[in-house]
Amino acid sequence: MGTRRPLLLLSLLLAGSCFQQDSNRTSQILPGDYQASYLQVRGCRLVIGHNSNYLDVRVNNAEAQQAYLAANGPLPQGSVVVAEESDAADCTGLTGYTLMFKDVPGYNAAAGDWRWQRLDDQRNVLEDGRVQSCISCHTQCNLNDYTCSPP
Ligand code: HEC
DSSP: OOHHHHHHHOOOOOOOTTTSOOOOOOOOSOOTTGGGGOEEEEEEOOTTTTOEEEEEEEEESSSHHHHHHHSSOOOTTTOOEEEEEEESSSSEEEEEEEEEOOOOOTTSGGGGTEEEEETTTEEEBEEESSSSHHHHHHHOOSBBBBBBOOO
């Protein structure tokens, strides 16, 4: 019986960490059925910064869509901007996602309070948080509130 205890402990630890956004967990920012409600703001196009993938950009609601398209100020808190990444020129070869989530004021005031995620094609989190590589490039291309996709 004594040998089972470490296993029990391990499973308790794993259960306790269910809601953390560690690597290889499903994103809790991007819902599985997001396509039903998300709105497209950019059609499929080739992007050099993202491993030369093709991107298709969507946002989570009408307020975010309006702010993204107007491009004259910050997006509202709670906004999600997601890029569907594809290796096919018509964006049908999904390889994963990159997204920006507008977190609470103070989350990262130095860079627009965005939380960044890179996901695989099953929406498992590969990178999460104040991801420096995302921030440094988006700070350079910054068209509006750290977004980089031109009209
Ligand atoms: C080397 C530069 C570079 C890096 C690194 C980079 N991006 Fe981007 N990203 C871009 C450019 C350029 C675009 C716009 C491309 C276009 O539409 O032509 C873009 C577009 C996006 C978009 C679509 C919305 C928009 O208008 O910006 C999202 C979401 C995004 N990136 C997330 C991320 C995340 C998350 C990371 C880090 C895991 C990341 N990016 C790393 C350059 C970069």
